[in-house]
Amino acid sequence: MYKGYLIDLDGTMYNGTAVIDGAVDFIDRLNEESIPYVFLTNNATKTQVEAAQKLLDMGFDIQPETLYTSSMATAAYLRETAPGASVYVIGTDSLKGTIEASGLTVTDSDADYVVMGLDPGINYEKLSKGTLMINAGARFIATNPDKKFPTEKGFVPGNGSLVSVLTVATGIEPVIIGKPEGIILESAVSALGLPKEDVLMVGDNYDTDILTGINGGVDTLHVNTGVTPKEDVEGKTHPPTYMIDNLKEWSVR
Structure with a gap:
Protein backbone atom coordinates (compact mmCIF):
# COMPACT_ATOMS: atom_id res chain seq x y z
CA MET A 1 0.00 0.00 0.00
CA SER A 71 -1.49 30.63 -2.22
CA MET A 72 1.59 29.21 -0.46
CA ALA A 73 2.81 27.73 -3.75
CA THR A 74 2.21 31.04 -5.53
CA ALA A 75 4.18 32.95 -2.91
CA ALA A 76 7.02 30.41 -3.11
CA TYR A 77 7.07 30.62 -6.92
CA LEU A 78 7.31 34.42 -6.85
CA ARG A 79 9.91 34.41 -4.09
CA GLU A 80 12.12 32.12 -6.18
CA THR A 81 11.57 33.65 -9.63
CA ALA A 82 11.09 37.34 -8.83
CA PRO A 83 12.29 38.22 -5.31
CA GLY A 84 11.15 41.68 -4.22
CA ALA A 85 8.70 42.08 -7.11
CA SER A 86 5.58 44.23 -6.85
CA VAL A 87 2.27 42.39 -7.08
CA TYR A 88 -1.31 43.45 -7.68
CA VAL A 89 -3.48 40.85 -5.96
CA ILE A 90 -7.06 40.09 -6.85
CA GLY A 91 -8.04 37.89 -3.93
CA THR A 92 -8.61 37.75 -0.21
CA ASP A 93 -6.62 39.53 2.50
CA SER A 94 -5.24 36.09 3.41
CA LEU A 95 -3.77 35.67 -0.08
CA LYS A 96 -2.28 39.17 0.10
CA GLY A 97 -0.78 38.39 3.51
CA THR A 98 0.76 35.14 2.30
CA ILE A 99 2.40 36.95 -0.62
CA GLU A 100 3.65 39.83 1.54
CA ALA A 101 5.11 37.35 4.03
CA SER A 102 7.35 36.09 1.21
CA GLY A 103 9.04 39.47 0.88
CA LEU A 104 7.00 40.71 -2.07
CA THR A 105 5.37 44.13 -2.30
CA VAL A 106 1.59 44.26 -2.71
CA THR A 107 0.51 47.33 -4.65
CA ASP A 108 -2.57 48.78 -6.37
CA SER A 109 -0.70 50.27 -9.33
CA ASP A 110 2.16 49.63 -11.77
CA ALA A 111 2.74 46.08 -10.57
CA ASP A 112 5.28 43.64 -12.00
CA TYR A 113 2.78 40.80 -11.55
CA VAL A 114 -0.98 40.42 -11.39
CA VAL A 115 -1.93 37.48 -9.17
CA MET A 116 -5.52 36.30 -9.21
CA GLY A 117 -7.11 34.02 -6.64
CA LEU A 118 -10.75 33.51 -5.79
CA ASP A 119 -12.10 36.84 -4.52
CA PRO A 120 -15.59 36.86 -2.93
CA GLY A 121 -15.48 40.66 -3.26
CA ILE A 122 -14.69 40.65 -6.98
CA ASN A 123 -15.94 43.68 -8.90
CA TYR A 124 -15.49 45.50 -12.20
CA GLU A 125 -12.87 47.87 -10.78
CA LYS A 126 -10.56 45.01 -9.73
CA LEU A 127 -10.98 43.26 -13.08
CA SER A 128 -10.29 46.52 -14.92
CA LYS A 129 -7.13 47.24 -12.89
CA GLY A 130 -5.83 43.75 -13.55
CA THR A 131 -6.57 44.04 -17.26
CA LEU A 132 -4.84 47.42 -17.58
CA MET A 133 -1.71 46.23 -15.74
CA ILE A 134 -1.42 43.05 -17.80
CA ASN A 135 -1.86 45.05 -21.00
CA ALA A 136 0.89 47.36 -19.74
CA GLY A 137 3.29 44.44 -19.35
CA ALA A 138 2.63 42.91 -15.93
CA ARG A 139 2.95 39.13 -15.86
CA PHE A 140 -0.27 37.25 -15.15
CA ILE A 141 -0.45 34.48 -12.54
CA ALA A 142 -3.50 32.47 -11.44
CA THR A 143 -3.35 30.61 -8.14
CA ASN A 144 -5.56 27.86 -9.58
CA PRO A 145 -7.76 27.02 -12.59
CA ASP A 146 -10.86 25.59 -10.86
CA LYS A 147 -13.95 26.60 -12.85
CA LYS A 148 -16.33 25.70 -10.01
CA PHE A 149 -16.30 24.24 -6.53
CA PRO A 150 -18.87 22.54 -4.31
CA THR A 151 -20.60 24.16 -1.35
CA GLU A 152 -23.31 22.85 0.95
CA LYS A 153 -25.82 24.58 -1.37
CA GLY A 154 -24.37 23.34 -4.65
CA PHE A 155 -21.71 24.40 -7.16
CA VAL A 156 -20.56 28.02 -7.40
CA PRO A 157 -18.03 29.76 -9.71
CA GLY A 158 -14.38 29.06 -8.97
CA ASN A 159 -11.28 31.12 -9.66
CA GLY A 160 -10.87 29.73 -13.17
CA SER A 161 -14.23 31.17 -14.21
CA LEU A 162 -13.15 34.64 -13.11
CA VAL A 163 -9.61 34.33 -14.47
CA SER A 164 -11.18 33.78 -17.90
CA VAL A 165 -12.44 37.38 -17.83
CA LEU A 166 -8.87 38.72 -17.73
CA THR A 167 -7.70 36.13 -20.25
CA VAL A 168 -10.36 37.21 -22.74
CA ALA A 169 -9.79 40.91 -22.08
CA THR A 170 -6.00 40.73 -22.47
CA GLY A 171 -5.42 37.76 -24.76
CA ILE A 172 -2.86 36.55 -22.20
CA GLU A 173 -2.98 33.09 -20.63
CA PRO A 174 -1.80 33.10 -17.01
CA VAL A 175 0.90 30.99 -15.44
CA ILE A 176 -1.14 28.56 -13.34
CA ILE A 177 0.38 27.55 -9.99
CA GLY A 178 -2.17 25.15 -8.51
Whole structure:
Protein backbone atom coordinates (compact mmCIF):
# COMPACT_ATOMS: atom_id res chain seq x y z
CA MET A 1 0.00 0.00 0.00
CA TYR A 2 0.97 3.67 -0.11
CA LYS A 3 3.37 5.25 2.37
CA GLY A 4 2.06 8.82 1.97
CA TYR A 5 -1.00 10.72 0.73
CA LEU A 6 -1.77 14.01 -0.99
CA ILE A 7 -5.35 14.89 -0.14
CA ASP A 8 -7.68 17.49 -1.63
CA LEU A 9 -10.05 19.49 0.61
CA ASP A 10 -13.10 20.94 -1.22
CA GLY A 11 -15.30 18.08 -2.38
CA THR A 12 -13.07 15.46 -0.73
CA MET A 13 -13.02 16.38 2.96
CA TYR A 14 -15.96 18.79 2.96
CA ASN A 15 -18.46 20.62 0.79
CA GLY A 16 -18.67 24.19 2.04
CA THR A 17 -19.39 23.88 5.77
CA ALA A 18 -20.58 20.26 5.58
CA VAL A 19 -18.14 17.46 6.39
CA ILE A 20 -18.25 14.64 3.84
CA ASP A 21 -19.23 11.29 5.32
CA GLY A 22 -16.18 9.10 5.88
CA ALA A 23 -13.62 11.92 5.67
CA VAL A 24 -12.84 12.29 9.39
CA ASP A 25 -12.61 8.51 9.73
CA PHE A 26 -10.17 8.37 6.80
CA ILE A 27 -7.82 10.87 8.46
CA ASP A 28 -8.15 9.06 11.80
CA ARG A 29 -7.05 5.82 10.13
CA LEU A 30 -4.03 7.51 8.55
CA ASN A 31 -3.10 8.95 11.97
CA GLU A 32 -3.48 5.56 13.65
CA GLU A 33 -1.14 3.97 11.11
CA SER A 34 1.32 6.91 11.30
CA ILE A 35 1.01 7.41 7.53
CA PRO A 36 2.10 10.94 6.55
CA TYR A 37 -0.16 13.16 4.46
CA VAL A 38 -0.35 16.65 3.02
CA PHE A 39 -3.60 18.45 2.25
CA LEU A 40 -2.98 19.81 -1.23
CA THR A 41 -5.63 22.40 -1.97
CA ASN A 42 -6.23 24.88 -4.77
CA ASN A 43 -8.18 27.05 -2.35
CA ALA A 44 -6.21 30.31 -2.11
CA THR A 45 -8.71 32.21 0.04
CA LYS A 46 -7.18 31.13 3.38
CA THR A 47 -3.76 31.11 5.01
CA GLN A 48 -2.25 27.80 6.10
CA VAL A 49 -3.41 28.39 9.68
CA GLU A 50 -6.92 29.43 8.62
CA ALA A 51 -7.30 26.39 6.36
CA ALA A 52 -6.13 24.14 9.17
CA GLN A 53 -8.50 25.77 11.66
CA LYS A 54 -11.48 25.00 9.44
CA LEU A 55 -10.56 21.32 9.52
CA LEU A 56 -9.99 21.38 13.27
CA ASP A 57 -13.37 23.03 13.84
CA MET A 58 -14.97 20.26 11.77
CA GLY A 59 -13.49 17.56 13.99
CA PHE A 60 -10.40 16.57 11.99
CA ASP A 61 -7.35 15.60 14.06
CA ILE A 62 -4.66 17.37 12.01
CA GLN A 63 -1.66 19.66 12.35
CA PRO A 64 -1.44 23.05 10.54
CA GLU A 65 1.82 22.09 8.82
CA THR A 66 -0.05 19.39 6.87
CA LEU A 67 -1.75 22.12 4.81
CA TYR A 68 -0.23 23.23 1.51
CA THR A 69 -2.31 25.73 -0.43
CA SER A 70 -2.06 27.26 -3.88
CA SER A 71 -1.49 30.63 -2.22
CA MET A 72 1.59 29.21 -0.46
CA ALA A 73 2.81 27.73 -3.75
CA THR A 74 2.21 31.04 -5.53
CA ALA A 75 4.18 32.95 -2.91
CA ALA A 76 7.02 30.41 -3.11
CA TYR A 77 7.07 30.62 -6.92
CA LEU A 78 7.31 34.42 -6.85
CA ARG A 79 9.91 34.41 -4.09
CA GLU A 80 12.12 32.12 -6.18
CA THR A 81 11.57 33.65 -9.63
CA ALA A 82 11.09 37.34 -8.83
CA PRO A 83 12.29 38.22 -5.31
CA GLY A 84 11.15 41.68 -4.22
CA ALA A 85 8.70 42.08 -7.11
CA SER A 86 5.58 44.23 -6.85
CA VAL A 87 2.27 42.39 -7.08
CA TYR A 88 -1.31 43.45 -7.68
CA VAL A 89 -3.48 40.85 -5.96
CA ILE A 90 -7.06 40.09 -6.85
CA GLY A 91 -8.04 37.89 -3.93
CA THR A 92 -8.61 37.75 -0.21
CA ASP A 93 -6.62 39.53 2.50
CA SER A 94 -5.24 36.09 3.41
CA LEU A 95 -3.77 35.67 -0.08
CA LYS A 96 -2.28 39.17 0.10
CA GLY A 97 -0.78 38.39 3.51
CA THR A 98 0.76 35.14 2.30
CA ILE A 99 2.40 36.95 -0.62
CA GLU A 100 3.65 39.83 1.54
CA ALA A 101 5.11 37.35 4.03
CA SER A 102 7.35 36.09 1.21
CA GLY A 103 9.04 39.47 0.88
CA LEU A 104 7.00 40.71 -2.07
CA THR A 105 5.37 44.13 -2.30
CA VAL A 106 1.59 44.26 -2.71
CA THR A 107 0.51 47.33 -4.65
CA ASP A 108 -2.57 48.78 -6.37
CA SER A 109 -0.70 50.27 -9.33
CA ASP A 110 2.16 49.63 -11.77
CA ALA A 111 2.74 46.08 -10.57
CA ASP A 112 5.28 43.64 -12.00
CA TYR A 113 2.78 40.80 -11.55
CA VAL A 114 -0.98 40.42 -11.39
CA VAL A 115 -1.93 37.48 -9.17
CA MET A 116 -5.52 36.30 -9.21
CA GLY A 117 -7.11 34.02 -6.64
CA LEU A 118 -10.75 33.51 -5.79
CA ASP A 119 -12.10 36.84 -4.52
CA PRO A 120 -15.59 36.86 -2.93
CA GLY A 121 -15.48 40.66 -3.26
CA ILE A 122 -14.69 40.65 -6.98
CA ASN A 123 -15.94 43.68 -8.90
CA TYR A 124 -15.49 45.50 -12.20
CA GLU A 125 -12.87 47.87 -10.78
CA LYS A 126 -10.56 45.01 -9.73
CA LEU A 127 -10.98 43.26 -13.08
CA SER A 128 -10.29 46.52 -14.92
CA LYS A 129 -7.13 47.24 -12.89
CA GLY A 130 -5.83 43.75 -13.55
CA THR A 131 -6.57 44.04 -17.26
CA LEU A 132 -4.84 47.42 -17.58
CA MET A 133 -1.71 46.23 -15.74
CA ILE A 134 -1.42 43.05 -17.80
CA ASN A 135 -1.86 45.05 -21.00
CA ALA A 136 0.89 47.36 -19.74
CA GLY A 137 3.29 44.44 -19.35
CA ALA A 138 2.63 42.91 -15.93
CA ARG A 139 2.95 39.13 -15.86
CA PHE A 140 -0.27 37.25 -15.15
CA ILE A 141 -0.45 34.48 -12.54
CA ALA A 142 -3.50 32.47 -11.44
CA THR A 143 -3.35 30.61 -8.14
CA ASN A 144 -5.56 27.86 -9.58
CA PRO A 145 -7.76 27.02 -12.59
CA ASP A 146 -10.86 25.59 -10.86
CA LYS A 147 -13.95 26.60 -12.85
CA LYS A 148 -16.33 25.70 -10.01
CA PHE A 149 -16.30 24.24 -6.53
CA PRO A 150 -18.87 22.54 -4.31
CA THR A 151 -20.60 24.16 -1.35
CA GLU A 152 -23.31 22.85 0.95
CA LYS A 153 -25.82 24.58 -1.37
CA GLY A 154 -24.37 23.34 -4.65
CA PHE A 155 -21.71 24.40 -7.16
CA VAL A 156 -20.56 28.02 -7.40
CA PRO A 157 -18.03 29.76 -9.71
CA GLY A 158 -14.38 29.06 -8.97
CA ASN A 159 -11.28 31.12 -9.66
CA GLY A 160 -10.87 29.73 -13.17
CA SER A 161 -14.23 31.17 -14.21
CA LEU A 162 -13.15 34.64 -13.11
CA VAL A 163 -9.61 34.33 -14.47
CA SER A 164 -11.18 33.78 -17.90
CA VAL A 165 -12.44 37.38 -17.83
CA LEU A 166 -8.87 38.72 -17.73
CA THR A 167 -7.70 36.13 -20.25
CA VAL A 168 -10.36 37.21 -22.74
CA ALA A 169 -9.79 40.91 -22.08
CA THR A 170 -6.00 40.73 -22.47
CA GLY A 171 -5.42 37.76 -24.76
CA ILE A 172 -2.86 36.55 -22.20
CA GLU A 173 -2.98 33.09 -20.63
CA PRO A 174 -1.80 33.10 -17.01
CA VAL A 175 0.90 30.99 -15.44
CA ILE A 176 -1.14 28.56 -13.34
CA ILE A 177 0.38 27.55 -9.99
CA GLY A 178 -2.17 25.15 -8.51
CA LYS A 179 -3.37 21.71 -9.56
CA PRO A 180 -3.05 20.22 -12.16
CA GLU A 181 0.28 21.99 -12.70
CA GLY A 182 3.51 20.39 -11.53
CA ILE A 183 4.65 23.44 -9.53
CA ILE A 184 2.41 22.67 -6.56
CA LEU A 185 2.76 18.87 -6.85
CA GLU A 186 6.54 18.85 -6.63
CA SER A 187 6.46 21.04 -3.51
CA ALA A 188 3.92 18.78 -1.81
CA VAL A 189 5.76 15.54 -2.66
CA SER A 190 8.95 17.11 -1.34
CA ALA A 191 7.17 17.90 1.94
CA LEU A 192 6.24 14.21 2.31
CA GLY A 193 9.84 13.18 1.71
CA LEU A 194 8.81 10.08 -0.24
CA PRO A 195 9.39 8.86 -3.81
CA LYS A 196 6.41 9.42 -6.08
CA GLU A 197 5.69 5.71 -6.46
CA ASP A 198 4.90 5.55 -2.72
CA VAL A 199 2.41 8.44 -2.83
CA LEU A 200 -1.33 8.49 -3.65
CA MET A 201 -3.22 11.62 -4.76
CA VAL A 202 -6.82 11.69 -3.45
CA GLY A 203 -9.44 14.06 -4.86
CA ASP A 204 -12.86 14.67 -6.37
CA ASN A 205 -12.01 16.85 -9.37
CA TYR A 206 -10.67 14.99 -12.41
CA ASP A 207 -9.41 18.14 -14.16
CA THR A 208 -7.32 19.28 -11.19
CA ASP A 209 -6.71 16.55 -8.59
CA ILE A 210 -6.55 13.51 -10.86
CA LEU A 211 -4.70 15.19 -13.71
CA THR A 212 -2.15 16.43 -11.16
CA GLY A 213 -1.26 12.84 -10.40
CA ILE A 214 -1.49 11.60 -13.98
CA ASN A 215 0.71 14.43 -15.30
CA GLY A 216 3.14 14.20 -12.40
CA GLY A 217 3.62 10.45 -12.19
CA VAL A 218 1.66 9.89 -8.97
CA ASP A 219 -1.11 7.27 -8.58
CA THR A 220 -4.61 8.67 -8.10
CA LEU A 221 -7.79 7.89 -6.18
CA HIS A 222 -10.98 9.61 -7.40
CA VAL A 223 -13.71 9.98 -4.79
CA ASN A 224 -17.21 10.55 -6.18
CA THR A 225 -18.18 13.14 -3.57
CA GLY A 226 -17.53 16.44 -5.35
CA VAL A 227 -16.98 18.05 -8.72
CA THR A 228 -16.61 15.27 -11.31
CA PRO A 229 -19.42 12.69 -11.55
CA LYS A 230 -18.56 9.00 -11.72
CA GLU A 231 -19.99 8.72 -15.25
CA ASP A 232 -17.70 11.48 -16.53
CA VAL A 233 -14.62 9.88 -14.98
CA GLU A 234 -15.46 6.52 -16.51
CA GLY A 235 -15.44 8.14 -19.96
CA LYS A 236 -11.96 9.64 -19.65
CA THR A 237 -9.16 8.43 -21.93
CA HIS A 238 -6.77 8.45 -18.96
CA PRO A 239 -8.70 7.13 -15.94
CA PRO A 240 -7.58 7.47 -12.33
CA THR A 241 -5.72 4.54 -10.81
CA TYR A 242 -8.69 3.89 -8.51
CA MET A 243 -12.23 5.24 -8.08
CA ILE A 244 -14.55 4.89 -5.07
CA ASP A 245 -17.86 6.40 -3.95
CA ASN A 246 -16.76 7.07 -0.35
CA LEU A 247 -13.47 7.10 1.55
CA LYS A 248 -14.87 4.47 3.90
CA GLU A 249 -14.24 2.01 1.06
CA TRP A 250 -10.50 2.68 1.01
CA SER A 251 -8.10 0.63 3.13
CA VAL A 252 -4.92 2.45 4.17
CA ARG A 253 -3.27 -0.90 4.98
